[in-house]
Amino acid sequence: MREELKKYAWRKFRRYPKTKEITDLRDELWSMMCDKYDDLVAAGVEEREAARQARELMNDCTAALREAELGSSMGALRRMLIGILTFSAAFMLALTGVYLFISIVTLKSFDKTWLLMVAGSFVYVVYVAVKLYAYARSFGFRALTRVAFGGVFLSLVPLLFMLPSLAAHVLYGADIWGKSWLLALIIAAIWLTADMMLFAHGTKAFWWELAGLGFLVTTVVFLAFSVFTGAWNVAWLVYVLYLVVVAFAMYFAELRRRRGE
Amino acid sequence: MTYSGEVLRGHTETIILAILRGGDSYGYEILKRILDAGGGMIDIRDATIYTAFKRMEKEGLITTYWGGEEAGGARRKYYSITDAGREYHERKAREWRELNVILNKLIGGDGE
Structure with missing residues (x-):
């Protein structure tokens, strides 16, 4: 089973450059998985389940990899x-x-x-x-x-x-x-x-970025429509449509906020 | 009821140093001692521990060395506390005791 855990650790690290710090981290995690596996088996956990739980040690090692990378300049x-x-x-x-x-x-x-x-x-x-x-x-x-x-x-x-x-x-x-x-x-x-x-x-800037994206999409539609049809004098209406959508979105957001209070 | 590792945020390094003051130790043993001390009420993520190891090593609070090969070829990495680590632990432990007194007065729970 140690060999299987080793293969798992090596597979998880295969896309990372083999710097000393990264291979050290891989070896350490492998040893920790082996310790956890032995500990669980000694406590009466079935072998396959023990291996599954041991593998969980490597579920989220990105932060440790980042520290290892920063530590190796x-x-x-x-x-x-x-x-x-x-x-x-x-x-x-x-x-x-x-x-x-x-x-x-x-x-x-x-x-x-x-x-x-x-x-x-x-x-x-x-x-x-x-x-x-x-x-x-x-x-x-x-x-x-x-x-x-x-x-x-x-x-x-x-x-x-x-x-x-x-x-x-x-x-x-x-x-x-x-x-x-x-x-x-x-x-x-x-x-x-x-x-x-x-x-x-999920960030605070999300709605501002959404509004900015909406403006860009409106501009793409405006330019595409104008370039391909030549109807520049009508195409500006898409900006009016955009502003109407923004106004409605703000209105409903405010309504929702007041109901929540 | 279990508490996530978040309750230990800011104290992980001090806890690891406290364990290492009792002697050199390796990753899984340190993790297990924290979990055992929590009496099953602390659910700390493994990533928190080894990220803390890396950070502490970089800051010179601990040093590492590889142990001999165990069965199957895996080698344990051992951690030792440094003098800087001892000083850091003493300072943090003192801060914790002082803060504990203040928080007991503020939160207490005895109705005073």
């Missing part, structure tokens, strides 16, 4: 950054190889193939943003997690908005910049919604 962060740098070198070499191969061997032209390098760089930016977010989340650094979450969405803007517009222009001569910028606004709206649901829910 951010050793895991440094390792992750070195990992990113190593990956960067390999990725850029591979990307350059593909670029040269397609330009020289396949298409025999460098005319438009630079788009490959641009696309690869944009994908790389997303990779770095996701890695930073994963790091912050795995160690429970709340503020950094929230910032990095925003960074992931920001990194999607070049990939989902700039690249297709650039590709359409370079490959087909189509100018979609006049409309594609709406994608950036849509990404921002999705980010703010997700951010609010994950990080702001």
